[in-house]
Amino acid sequence: MSASEIRLPEGALARDPEPRPPANADTATPASWPIRLSIRAALRARAEALLRPDRRFGRAFENLILALIVLSVASVIVEATPGLPAWTRPLFHIEELLVVAVFSAEYLLRVAAARRIRDFVFSFQGAVDLIAIAPFFLAGIDTRAVRALRLLRLLRVLKLQTRVLENTVAERTRELADRNASLARAHAQLNAELEVARALQVAILPASFPLKPGCDGAARMIPATTMGGDFYDFIELPDGRIGLVMADVSGKGVPAAFFMAVARTNLRDLAAHHSEPGACLAQTNEVLCAQNPMDLFVTVFYCVFDPVTGVLKYANGGHNPPYLRRADGSVESLRGTGGLVLGAMSGIEYPQHTVQLLPGDRLVLYTDGVTEAFNPADEAYGEERLIAEVKAHGDGAAAALVERICRSVTVFAGSAPQSDDITLTVLTWGARR
Amino acid sequence: MKITVETHARTTLLTALGRLDFGAAAEFQKQLEQALAGAGTAPALLVVDCAALDYVSSAGLRAFLLAARSAQRAGIGFALCALRPAVREVFDLSGFSRIIAVHTDRATALAHAPQPDA
Numbered sequence: 001m002s003a004s005e006i007r008l009p010e011g012a013l014a015r016d017p018e019p020r021p022p023a024n025a026d027t028a029t030p031a032s033w034p035i036r037l038s039i040r041a042a043l044r045a046r047a048e049a050l051l052r053p054d055r056r057f058g059r060a061f062e063n064l065i066l067a068l069i070v071l072s073v074a075s076v077i078v079e080a081t082p083g084l085p086a087w088t089r090p091l092f093h094i095e096e097l098l099v100v101a102v103f104s105a106e107y108l109l110r111v112a113a114a115r116r117i118r119d120f121v122f123s124f125q126g127a128v129d130l131i132a133i134a135p136f137f138l139a140g141i142d143t144r145a146v147r148a149l150r151l152l153r154l155l156r157v158l159k160l161q162t163r164v165l166e167n168t169v170a171e172r173t174r175e176l177a178d179r180n181a182s183l184a185r186a187h188a189q190l191n192a193e194l195e196v197a198r199a200l201q202v203a204i205l206p207a208s209f210p211l212k213p214g215c216d217g218a219a220r221m222i223p224a225t226t227m228g229g230d231f232y233d234f235i236e237l238p239d240g241r242i243g244l245v246m247a248d249v250s251g252k253g254v255p256a257a258f259f260m261a262v263a264r265t266n267l268r269d270l271a272a273h274h275s276e277p278g279a280c281l282a283q284t285n286e287v288l289c290a291q292n293p294m295d296l297f298v299t300v301f302y303c304v305f306d307p308v309t310g311v312l313k314y315a316n317g318g319h320n321p322p323y324l325r326r327a328d329g330s331v332e333s334l335r336g337t338g339g340l341v342l343g344a345m346s347g348i349e350y351p352q353h354t355v356q357l358l359p360g361d362r363l364v365l366y367t368d369g370v371t372e373a374f375n376p377a378d379e380a381y382g383e384e385r386l387i388a389e390v391k392a393h394g395d396g397a398a399a400a401l402v403e404r405i406c407r408s409v410t411v412f413a414g415s416a417p418q419s420d421d422i423t424l425t426v427l428t429w430g431a432r433r
Numbered sequence: 434m435k436i437t438v439e440t441h442a443r444t445t446l447l448t449a450l451g452r453l454d455f456g457a458a459a460e461f462q463k464q465l466e467q468a469l470a471g472a473g474t475a476p477a478l479l480v481v482d483c484a485a486l487d488y489v490s491s492a493g494l495r496a497f498l499l500a501a502r503s504a505q506r507a508g509i510g511f512a513l514c515a516l517r518p519a520v521r522e523v524f525d526l527s528g529f530s531r532i533i534a535v536h537t538d539r540a541t542a543l544a545h546a547p548q549p550d551a
Contacts, residue, residue, distance in 0.1 A: 248491065249491075250491035250492060250494065250495045251455070251491065251492050251495065252455055252492070295495065295498070295499055296495070297491075297494075297495065297498070299491070299527060317528070318526060318527035318528045318529075319526075320526065321526075338525060338526075338528055338531065339528050340527070340528030340529070340531060340532060341494075341527050341528060341529075344498050344529075344532070345532055348528075368491075419455075
């Protein structure tokens with residue numbers, strides 16, 4: 001079926017946003033307007049393509065104009081020197097004709113290429129281009145009759161200046177665009193790599209709590225948009241006890257993430273050889289101080305829990321003290337060690353404490369990303385809100401309390417950006433479920 | 434945050450005002466280092482007045498730690514004074530008050546200046 005055979009249903013044309021003109025659009029009826037407009041558009045596109053400096057014709061034309069400007073200004077000056085032989089005059093006439101012809105052609109092309117003709121005609125460049133040809137059209141070849149008009153031709157120097165300016169601007173624009181594009185590429189690549197690093201940071205943390213009778217543990221880390229350095233860990237010790245770690249590396253970004261990986265690996269290795277948490281932190285601190293080129297440090301709460309006896313031994317290297325919720329609903333904070341953060345100074349001792357857990361007791365470890373989550377009004381979530389949540393939830397799975405607190409913090413923060421990692425661990429012992 | 438530096442004889446007093454968080458830590462660290470370098474004549478004592486310091490993040494603590502270390506290397510006394518309770522708690526919790534001298538007020542801090550011959 002050929003195109004001419006397609007019959008449009010009635011009314012189809014009425015819905016066409018640009019109705020096609022009738023076949024005999026040769027009169028000045030309103031229907032001929034689209035045709036005139038499209039001729040104008042075609043002309044404009046053609047003129048624009050001819051003037052484009054990045055095409056061969058546009059470049060050659062531009063060079064011709066520049067040469068003619070120089071030639072014409074020079075000839076105005078030479079022509080004015082007294083005692084010039086008479087035979088030179090026709091040469092100047094030919095030269096002037098050539099210059100005006102090319103400049104006029106250029107002027108018409110620029111008018112045609114302008115998005116809005118009026119904008120070009122009244123622009124600085126438009127005025128300069130017009131001044132460059134006006135003396136000829138006002139007085140003819142022999143502008144000597146009107147001295148002022150002859151001098152006007154010197155204004156063609158202005159044409160040169162607008163050219164140079166225009167070219168410089170175009171070049172700078174191109175350079176800037178190139179640079180922006182490569183910056184955008186680098187930025188996108190960096191973001192993609194950071195995204196991978198963030199995912200890795202979460203992925204290396206243990207996904208589940210070791211299976212021990214009477215123990216129910218859960219943890220979660222919500223990484224900040226800028227990479228933070230929080231981590232938690234569950235370590236199964238050779239004697240059947242479990243090591244729990246809650247830690248926060250100072251600073252942000254890639255250095256913090258690296259230091260986190262180093263701290264976590266060392267602590268995990270040393271935990272197997274040091275059954276006492278205080279000795280384990282002291283030893284980890286020595287190792288970290290010896291390999292700390294960025295002068296970072298890490299706050300670490302480390303405890304070892306015996307799931308048979310309920311005895312919890314802990315030491316604290318500058319971390320927020322965890323909460324112990326007793327089965328009767330009271331909440332106490334495991335304070336009172338005041339140990340220095342790890343990685344800051346070697347030769348530090350970490351005092352160790354012991355607490356007896358009773359069936360139904362819950363331990364809540366957290367980082368300051370929880371208590372220092374800010375809302376849009378710049379208020380911190382704070383310890384009181386955290387304690388209230390811990391106090392209110394003595395029953396249910398550890399994972400449910402972790403989720404509950406995380407939700408409470410994110411609801412509180414609302415639209416405010418998360419500037420720090422949010423990390424939580426809950427351990428419930430001897431809960432009958 | 435805002436930082437001002439005054440020098441009296443061989444004591445430099447640095448006043449920190451506002452929030453010392455991740456964004457402010459780098460500038461604060463620079464100011465501490467400049468104060469310690471003391472443009473040719475290093476001070477005998479550098480005191481940081483924290484009376485108007487609202488908040489210190491871990492990045493802020495790091496700036497204090499680095500300053501304390503370079504002060505020790507250069508044989509310059511380094512002390513903090515007039516910490517607000519919330520900031521004092523951060524220093525106690527992190528164990529930093531065990532390795533950096535913390536005084537209750539400015540006068541006490543200045544009185545602890547090491548003697549030139551000491």
